Amino acid sequence: MSDSVGNIVSSIHAWAPKESALSYDNVGLQIGRRDAPVVRGIVALDLTPQIVQEAIEKGANLIVTHHPVIFKALSHITDTTLVSSMALTLAEHRIALIAAHTNLDAARGGVSFHLAKTLGLEQVDFLEGMEDVVRKLTVFVPPEFAEAVREAAHEAGGGQIGAYSDCSFSVGGTGQFRPTSSANPFIGTTGGPIERLHEVRIEMVVESWKIDEVLSAIKQVHPYEEVAYDVTAVSGRSRNVGIGAVGNLPAPVSLAQFLSNSAVALSTEALRYAGDANKTISRVAVCGGSGGEFIPAAIRSGADVFVTGDLSYHRFFDVLDVHGEAKMALIDAGHYETEQGTEDLLLDHLRHSFDSIEWSKTQFRSSPSHIWTKKQT
Numbered sequence: 001m002s003d004s005v006g007n008i009v010s011s012i013h014a015w016a017p018k019e020s021a022l023s024y025d026n027v028g029l030q031i032g033r034r035d036a037p038v039v040r041g042i043v044a045l046d047l048t049p050q051i052v053q054e055a056i057e058k059g060a061n062l063i064v065t066h067h068p069v070i071f072k073a074l075s076h077i078t079d080t081t082l083v084s085s086m087a088l089t090l091a092e093h094r095i096a097l098i099a100a101h102t103n104l105d106a107a108r109g110g111v112s113f114h115l116a117k118t119l120g121l122e123q124v125d126f127l128e129g130m131e132d133v134v135r136k137l138t139v140f141v142p143p144e145f146a147e148a149v150r151e152a153a154h155e156a157g158g159g160q161i162g163a164y165s166d167c168s169f170s171v172g173g174t175g176q177f178r179p180t181s182s183a184n185p186f187i188g189t190t191g192g193p194i195e196r197l198h199e200v201r202i203e204m205v206v207e208s209w210k211i212d213e214v215l216s217a218i219k220q221v222h223p224y225e226e227v228a229y230d231v232t233a234v235s236g237r238s239r240n241v242g243i244g245a246v247g248n249l250p251a252p253v254s255l256a257q258f259l260s261n262s263a264v265a266l267s268t269e270a271l272r273y274a275g276d277a278n279k280t281i282s283r284v285a286v287c288g289g290s291g292g293e294f295i296p297a298a299i300r301s302g303a304d305v306f307v308t309g310d311l312s313y314h315r316f317f318d319v320l321d322v323h324g325e326a327k328m329a330l331i332d333a334g335h336y337e338t339e340q341g342t343e344d345l346l347l348d349h350l351r352h353s354f355d356s357i358e359w360s361k362t363q364f365r366s367s368p369s370h371i372w373t374k375k376q377t
């Protein structure tokens with residue numbers, strides 16, 4: 001793949017589709033030209049003026065961040081406010097900016113999977129799959145074209161279920177049609193009698209945003225003038241995009257030990273938690289960033305503890321049973337602390353996909369908030 005800004009956007013979206021981002025989000029190319037070449041790129045969790053300056057000094061053509069700097073509509077692009085000033089400086093220096101935010105949160109192997117790996121979890125899967133994104137595509141085809149149709153559909157991204165690709169089901173039956181006087185039939189006669197023939201019914205799951213691409217790939221290889229197909233909504237959750245992650249520790253530990261290990265793994269001085277420090281922890285749910293709303297999902301997953309950030313005081317009451325005991329331990333490790341590994345995650349993907357670009361992680365901690373501990377006084 002050539003190393004243009006547009007190709008880098010496409011590569012990120014092939015892994016973390018922009019359509020899987022939450023509706024309020026703003027992901028993808030924020031600043032820059034799609035056809036601009038990229039020689040040097042920087043990844044960072046957030047954009048700050050220090051990181052903009054770092055990119056200028058390193059001669060970078062691109063910055064890839066997790067959090068979008070342009071989130072609300074800009075009313076001006078001037079040097080008067082933080083966001084517009086950074087946008088102006090990047091544009092002046094021809095430095096492009098890409099954000100991979102809630103689409104990267106929702107991706108298999110994305111932000112929360114990386115957090116799970118950092119905490120040493122095994123057998124990691126989504127905490128919850130995304131709802132209302134799965135469609136079932138059913139297409140009818142003469143047997144001699146069935147393989148070509150399956151291949152084209154799978155190539156376009158149909159039939160992905162978790163760690164399995166090329167998933168479909170086929171069954172034979174009899175199809176019928178009558179070519180009318182305006183038809184140009186592959187089989188049968190224009191204005192002729194009813195044709196009955198053996199057909200294969202192929203069905204596969206497809207994410208809603210891939211349906212058009214998969215159908216157009218099928219139509220390229222399907223012999224009929226009118227391809228018969230159905231698209232139906234499937235209730236239930238996706239296996240390919242979701243929220244958070246859950247997995248198991250290689251060996252159970254006490255909550256106290258888990259807190260200690262987590263503080264080291266996440267390079268933080270302090271963790272807010274609820275739960276009995278002596279309780280045994282073996283199953284762990286995580287959500288990078290602000291995951292407070294997924295406490296019920298974490299409880300449903302059978303997790304002994306849920307690690308996330310941005311927990312308000314009242315969220316800690318959500319894990320208590322009628323006796324005031326924690327049903328599941330809860331840890332607020334901080335938004336930045338649970339997402340800082342996203343820089344390595346993005347770096348790995350970009351280095352692997354575009355190895356001729358010189359990629360680096362920002363040398364700055366992008367979070368403006370710090371923890372002051374007693375021992376510092």
Ligand SMILES: [Zn+2]
Pocket residue numbers: 067288289290335339
């Ligand atoms: Zn975040």
